[in-house]
Amino acid sequence: MTTIQGHGASAGVTCGPLYLFRRPPAPVYADTAEDPGAEWARFKSAQTRASLQLAGLARRALRQGGQKAADLFETHQLLAEDLDFEDAVQRSIRLDGLTAEAAVNKSAEQFARMFREMDDAYMQARGDDILDVGRRILRILSGRAEGRLELEWPVILVSDELAPSETIQLDKSKILAFVTEGGSANSHTAILARTMGIPAVFGAEGLLRPEYEGQEAFVDGETGQIVLDADDETRDALLEKQQVQARLAQLLRALKGQPNRTLDGRELEVVCNISGPGDLPAVRANDGGGVGLLRSELLYLQSTVLPGEEEQLDFYRSVLEPLHGQRAVIRTLDIGADKQVDYLPLPAEENPALGMRAVRLCLTRPDLFRVQLRALYRASAYGNLAILFPMVSSPWEFTACRALCEQVQRELTQEGVAFCRDVPLGVMIETPAAAMMSEELAQVADFFSVGTNDLTQYTLACDRQSGQLDQFYDPHHPAVLRMIRRAAKAIHRHGKWIGICGELAGDVQMTELFVAMGIDELSVSPSQVLPVRNTLRSLDSRVNGPRLLEELGE
Ligand code: PEP
Numbered sequence: 001m002t003t004i005q006g007h008g009a010s011a012g013v014t015c016g017p018l019y020l021f022r023r024p025p026a027p028v029y030a031d032t033a034e035d036p037g038a039e040w041a042r043f044k045s046a047q048t049r050a051s052l053q054l055a056g057l058a059r060r061a062l063r064q065g066g067q068k069a070a071d072l073f074e075t076h077q078l079l080a081e082d083l084d085f086e087d088a089v090q091r092s093i094r095l096d097g098l099t100a101e102a103a104v105n106k107s108a109e110q111f112a113r114m115f116r117e118m119d120d121a122y123m124q125a126r127g128d129d130i131l132d133v134g135r136r137i138l139r140i141l142s143g144r145a146e147g148r149l150e151l152e153w154p155v156i157l158v159s160d161e162l163a164p165s166e167t168i169q170l171d172k173s174k175i176l177a178f179v180t181e182g183g184s185a186n187s188h189t190a191i192l193a194r195t196m197g198i199p200a201v202f203g204a205e206g207l208l209r210p211e212y213e214g215q216e217a218f219v220d221g222e223t224g225q226i227v228l229d230a231d232d233e234t235r236d237a238l239l240e241k242q243q244v245q246a247r248l249a250q251l252l253r254a255l256k257g258q259p260n261r262t263l264d265g266r267e268l269e270v271v272c273n274i275s276g277p278g279d280l281p282a283v284r285a286n287d288g289g290g291v292g293l294l295r296s297e298l299l300y301l302q303s304t305v306l307p308g309e310e311e312q313l314d315f316y317r318s319v320l321e322p323l324h325g326q327r328a329v330i331r332t333l334d335i336g337a338d339k340q341v342d343y344l345p346l347p348a349e350e351n352p353a354l355g356m357r358a359v360r361l362c363l364t365r366p367d368l369f370r371v372q373l374r375a376l377y378r379a380s381a382y383g384n385l386a387i388l389f390p391m392v393s394s395p396w397e398f399t400a401c402r403a404l405c406e407q408v409q410r411e412l413t414q415e416g417v418a419f420c421r422d423v424p425l426g427v428m429i430e431t432p433a434a435a436m437m438s439e440e441l442a443q444v445a446d447f448f449s450v451g452t453n454d455l456t457q458y459t460l461a462c463d464r465q466s467g468q469l470d471q472f473y474d475p476h477h478p479a480v481l482r483m484i485r486r487a488a489k490a491i492h493r494h495g496k497w498i499g500i501c502g503e504l505a506g507d508v509q510m511t512e513l514f515v516a517m518g519i520d521e522l523s524v525s526p527s528q529v530l531p532v533r534n535t536l537r538s539l540d541s542r543v544n545g546p547r548l549l550e551e552l553g554e
């Protein structure tokens, strides 16, 4: 039996085969070949496989994200089969004596240049698509694994690190657990694992060994243990734990339909953090009261080109409509730091977490922001929308956001497009500055949501991405909790509401304190809705509340 100890990042016990994921290095290939006939045959076979892969991806995207999501892969399939592209490859092979790889590379670059020189913005964007198609054919020619993971059966995915953009593209039904050698339980990848309800362990050093490939292992996402070749006693104990968890989940299901009310009658909203429409079934299954945080950047991370207004509208609408009037708080684009996209290269920064991210990027690039705000306002006609701005630290940033919203509303009115005129606009309290300025912010914003993940990072000056700092990254630190209390008092003085959407919201040890502070809403991963409800329903805020507040101070 071999036990590897990591840090538990998403609870749950699971067992299955290990799948070791290593990013393939860029393929190396010769430029010229002796036998053009053989090279042409290699190209044709790779082209057919690329086309089949793309058709499969389009079907999956259609199921998970609707027609707009499928469009991209359908376009790629058309490009892979394009006769002009094929002719260019053939000429390079037959006339210039190039290998299939060199011919694909040359033709893709030539076509990309041609597309980019066109006047039409749509055609210009096809330049990136043809390069992506070229890379796909090259990967197939070199016999290397897909950059985007295609799994055939459910596995425990083991990797050195996983970027949020890689995680979001995985087929959840094929992942039993995530295990990484590096990473931190506070990273976005860990948050995504919790949102998906998939066990995860980070910092499991020594698991990426070729001899472990395909071996059966147990993963305990709570204790952070990975067990290979478990002896009978350990196997029985882990299976027992799995059953206890299943029984507990069954008991919690009895709370569906019950109010989130304490014994002394205090009621809170308990809503969900989601990544997109694909998470709505989990919201429903766990009886979430709506969506308290949709991280809209996940749409951007899933795409290979900047999502346009129509695609964004479809995405937001597909979240709002099925909620039938329950509120969805959609957060505007929060990329930068660990969330990067290739098609929007951001300047290299010494301290990206303190750099050009979130609302700073949006206010610096109003061209990007305007497209998102237009899509959001158009989507507001289909449900109960609230818009939330991330990483605000000064009131002027929020008022600049509001001004852009008003401009978009004027445009839509002139165009005769339907939208809701009183979409609430909120501020995330995730910088110490926002907490300290909550009095002023409460005078201009309609509602607030505390992002405890970043609030902890910035209050404690402690990088949430670093696995080595886990013992210092403490969201329970009084400095963080006092910030929340201070903000709650100021915000309530102005008659506004305040929720918490960082990971701390789902920590049931904190529920009693949050009730005592008067927090109005807790937004948690879908699997935490019923545990939080259970805790709320078993507490009486008069018993410990006053003491907890006194101990906290502030
Ligand atoms: C937070 O910082 O707590 C938050 C909810 O935002 P994110 O985790 O996406 O940075």
Ligand code: MG
Pocket: 390, 430, 451, 453, 454
């Ligand atoms: Mg944040």
